[in-house]
Amino acid sequence: MRKGDLPAVMTIERTAYSHPWTASIMEDCLHMRNYACWVGLINGKIAGYGILSIAAGECHLLNLCVHPDQQGGGLGRILLRHLLALARRRGADTAFLEVRSSNQIARKLYESEGFCEIGTRRGYYLHPQGREDAIVMARTLMQTLEFEEIPS
Numbered sequence: 001m002r003k004g005d006l007p008a009v010m011t012i013e014r015t016a017y018s019h020p021w022t023a024s025i026m027e028d029c030l031h032m033r034n035y036a037c038w039v040g041l042i043n044g045k046i047a048g049y050g051i052l053s054i055a056a057g058e059c060h061l062l063n064l065c066v067h068p069d070q071q072g073g074g075l076g077r078i079l080l081r082h083l084l085a086l087a088r089r090r091g092a093d094t095a096f097l098e099v100r101s102s103n104q105i106a107r108k109l110y111e112s113e114g115f116c117e118i119g120t121r122r123g124y125y126l127h128p129q130g131r132e133d134a135i136v137m138a139r140t141l142m143q144t145l146e147f148e149e150i151p152s
Ligand SMILES: CC(C)(COP(=O)(O)OP(=O)(O)OC[C@H]1O[C@@H](n2cnc3c(N)ncnc32)[C@H](O)[C@@H]1OP(=O)(O)O)[C@@H](O)C(=O)NCCC(=O)NCCS
Pocket: 016, 017, 063, 064, 065, 066, 067, 070, 071, 072, 073, 074, 075, 076, 077, 078, 098, 099, 100, 103, 105, 106, 108, 109, 112
């Protein structure tokens, strides 16, 4: 993801989430040395993106999003695998993420990629009717998955 990608990324962010990140949060991510920010293209057009932080042998998935018109086509899984492969190559042995308890589609994707529930953060997310719990999930990157060779 580059600065010039931000308008397309923010259009997806605002379309896909009830409580989207601001453009300045997204731009800040691009300046963080230990963040991996990638876009995924479909037919040459940005259709999704993922953001991951990597530090102290751990990585945290901070955002994973696919345009609603393109969801269900496999891009989310590709982006997730790509980010985890990068993290592994940069020395992370464990991956963490938080997901809204109501987000069954994302939870199913993460479970199918080896993530397990390790806890709940009560009222972590804003919700139109108040607050919503976050499910905290984790997986090891050690016993892995044959990650494909990718550019770092
Ligand atoms: C979650 C998200 C990133 C998944 O990306 P995607 O490209 O739609 O997902 P994929 O096509 O790679 O599918 C991966 C798995 O997700 C699940 N899934 C995807 N779309 C689904 C649907 N419409 N109904 C049920 N399950 C679905 C399935 O388990 C699927 O695996 P399968 O194809 O083997 O059945 C995407 O739906 C999204 O951007 N959602 C809005 C933003 C969001 O909630 N992000 C996650 C924040 S934690």
